[in-house]
Amino acid sequence: MIVYFTFDPRPDLKEGLIQDFPTIDFIFHDNMDHTVLKEAEVIVTYGEDIEAEQIRLAKKLKWIMVASAGIEKMPQKEIAERGIVVSNVRGIHKVPMAESVLAHILSYKRGLAWIYEQEQKAEWNRKSKATELHGSTALILGPGAIGSEIGRLLQAFGVHTIGCNRSGNTADYMDDMISFSALLKELPSADIVISVLPSTPDTQHLLNSEHFKAMKGSALFMNFGRGDLVSTDVLINALNAGEIAHAVLDVYEEEPLPADHPFWQMSTVTVSPHVSSHSSRYLERSLEIFKPNLTKWLEGDTDLINKMDITRGY
Template sequence: MKIYFTFDPRPDLKEKVLKDFPDVEFIFHNSIDDGVLKEAEVLVTYGEDIEARHIEVAEKLQWIMVASAGIEKMPQKEIAKRGIVVSNVRGIHKIPMAESVLAHILAYKRGLVWIYEQEQKAEWSRKSKASELHGSTALLIGPGAIGSEIGRLLQAFGVHTIGCNRSGKSVDYMNDMISFDALQNTLPKVDVVISVLPSTPDTLHLLKYEHFKAMKDSALFMNFGRGDLVATDVLMNALIEAEIAHAVLDVYEEEPLPSDHPFWQMTTVTVSPHVSSHSSRYMERSLEIFKPNLRKWLVGDNELINKMDITKGY
C-alpha cells in the first residue's frame, strides 16, 4: 500500500509513523507530484492543495485523510463521484481554539490592549476601562467539540452559556440550548456572541444585519469558524453603525485579508490571521487520529474516526 503525505511532518513524528507501520510505503513531500499521486491509495493532505484534476490523476485513490477540520476548498463533487472515503481531524482544535477565544475575551474585558499601549509609551496611567467577564452571558453558535470546550472554560469564569445549533439538541457545558430559529429573539440577551460554525450551504451568510441590530450595542462578536458566516459589508456596517461594540475575527470571506482592508484600521475590530487553532501539538494530535484509522483501513474496515459526508461538508 502506498500512502502519500502532501506535507512533511516533523522528523520525530514521521519516524514514529514509519516504525508503527513497517509494511506500508509512505511518501512525504511538501507539494503534489502527479507521478506519485497516480499510484497512491491513501492521501494525507491539509485539503487546500487538492484540485479537481488531482482526483482524476489519482486513479488508485480510495481514502483521503484531511489534516484539518474544513473541506470547503476541496473538489467535493469529484471526490463524491469516485466514492472516495474522506475523514478529517475534527476535535483536535478544541484546546488551542478554546484557549484563543478565552484569551481574546479576557484581553478585551480586562483592557490588555490599552495596557500594552501604555507600556510602549512608558506612560503610567491607571485609567483602565476594564470590565468583568463574570456574570455575563455568552451565546455559542455551532457548539460541537470546540464550542463545548469554550463553554467549559467560560462556565469556570461564572458565565451563563447558551448553545445554538440547527436542532436545539443538548450539548455539554451549555446552560441552555436554542435552535437557529430562536437566534433573533435570543441575541438581545447576550453579552458575547461566538461562532465556531463550519462552512456549509446552510451556514452561508447565516447572520444578517438584523441579527447584529438585535444584539446589545455593548456586545462582543467573535467569529472563529468560517468567514462566510456573515457578509463582510454587513459586519462592517454593523460596526460603523455601532450596533455592536467590538468584533474579534480569526476568519474572513477573503483570506489572506488584503493589507488595504478597512478592518486593519478599525479600532472596533481585532484582526487575527486565522491562527486560533495553531499549536505545537497540532500534527501530533492529527496523527493520533490517523494511526488508529490506518489500522482499521489495513484490515478492511472503512468506518473511520471522523468519517465525513463530503456532499454535506461535515
C-alpha cells in the same frame, strides 16, 4: 504499500510512524510528486494539492486522509466515482479554537491590547479600563464540539451560557438553549455573542442589522465560524453606530482580508487572520487520528474514524 505524505512532518513524528508501521513504505515530500502519486495507495494531505488531474494520475489511490476539516476545494465528483475513501481530522480544532476564543475574551475584558500599547510607549500608566468576565452572559451560536468546549470554559469563569442552534435541542455546557428563531429575542441579554457556526444555507447571513440593533451597546461580538454569517457592511454599520462595542473576527467574507479593508483601521475591530485553530500540536493530533485508522486499513477495515461522505461535503 505506499503511504504518501504531501507535506513534511517534524522528524520525531515521522520516526514514530515508521516505527509503528514497519511494513509500510512512507514517503514524505513537501510538495506533490507525480511519480510517487501514481504508486500511492494512501495519500495524507492538507487537501489543497488534490485536483481532478491528481485523482486521474493516482491509479492505485484508495484512501485520502485530509489533515484539515473541510474538503470544499477537492474534486468531489472524481473521488466519488472512483470510490476513494476520504477521512479528515474533525475534532482536533476543539482545544486550540476554544483557547483562542477565551484568550480574546479575557484580553478584551482585562485590557491586554491597552497594556501592550503602554509598553510600546514605555509609559507607566495605571488607568486601565479593565472589566471582569465573571458574572457576564455569553450567547454561543453553534454549540457543537467546539462551541460546547467554549461553553465549558466560560462556565468555569462564572459566565452564564446560552446555546443557539437550528433546532434548539440541548447541548453540553449550556445553561439555556434556544433555536435560531428565538435569537432576536434573546440577544439583548448577552454581553458576548460568539459564533462558531459552519457555512450552510441556514447560517449564511443569519445575522442582519436587526440582530445587531438588538444587542447591548456594550456587547462583544466574535465570529470564529465562517465569514458569510454576516455581511461586512452590516457589521461595519453596527460598530460605527455604536450598536455593539467591539468585534473580534477570525473569519471574513473575503479572505485574505484586502490591505485596504476598513476592518484593519477600526479601533472597535480586532482582526485575527483565520488562525484560531492553529497549534504547534496540530499535526501530532492529526496523527493520533491517522494511526488507528491506518491499523484498521491494514486489517481491511474501511470503516474509518472521521470517514467523510464526499458527496455531501462533510
